[in-house]
Amino acid sequence: MRHLRTATHPDIEHLDQCVIKQRTATRAICIDGESILLMHTERYDDYTLPGGGVDEGEDLLNALVRELEEETGANNIRRIKPFGLYEEFRPWYKDDADVMHMISYCYSCHVDKELGENRLEGYEKTNGMVPRWVNIHDAIAHNQNTIANSAKKGLSIERETYLLELIAKELL
Template sequence: MKLLRSTIHPDITTLDNKTIKQRLATRAIVQCDDEILLLFTERYHDYSLPGGGLDEGEDQVQGMIRELEEETGALNIRDIEPFGCYEEFRPWYKNDIDVIHMLSYCFICQVDKQLGETRYESHEINNGMRPVWINIHEAIAHNENTIAQSPKKGMSIERETFLLKLLAG
């Protein structure tokens, strides 16, 4: 899969002598007409692509399908094609790890417009996550405003906004 971008979070000045853990993740890109299926997260006040971490030994496509179903209730997932990989190095503050090396494998696919039931994890519920169909340009403008003005923004908003802009052309 082609590398779309590689970034190092500004809080990381060097990778030398750091404990680095790799995390593999997937992201689903689902567009229908002039809308894209995204997750709105109240805690961070942002829009993001559905997706998340792969389980140990899990196939990328199967992980993307699992995450898409869990987070959006997507039905009839089909026509799956690779889009690209986003690589990032971010600070991490758990389990004696200094830096998380995240590889997000992005796939384009189609789903039925009508969504089914979601199956959120407790932290997703606590963060106020919900699936929405939205115009991609509205989502980009919203995220850019959050980047510029909100102290609540999470570390993934730059990745998500980059990917949305890439998709919007």
């Protein structure tokens, strides 16, 4: 899979003396015309690609399908193709490490436009996550506005906005 970008959070000065926790995730790119299936998170007021962590021993494609079904209720997931890998180093706030090394494997795929019931985890419900088909250019503009003007933005918004801009450039 092609390497899209490596991003390091500005609060991280040196990685050589940090304890690093690695996390692997998958992210789904589902496009219909200029609409893209995204998760809107009320807590951070941002749009993100559906996806999440790969369980130990789980295949990447199985994780992608599982996460997409759980978060969005997507049906008939098909024509899965690798898009690229986004790597990031960001602060970790638990006692077991200083830095999280997140590797996100992004795949394009097709799903039915009509979504079924999703099965969000507790923290996803608490954060107000909702799946939505959104015009990709509107989602990019929304995230850019959140980056510029919101104190409540999450750590992932830069990754998500970069990916949305690349998707718009390459897949539309």
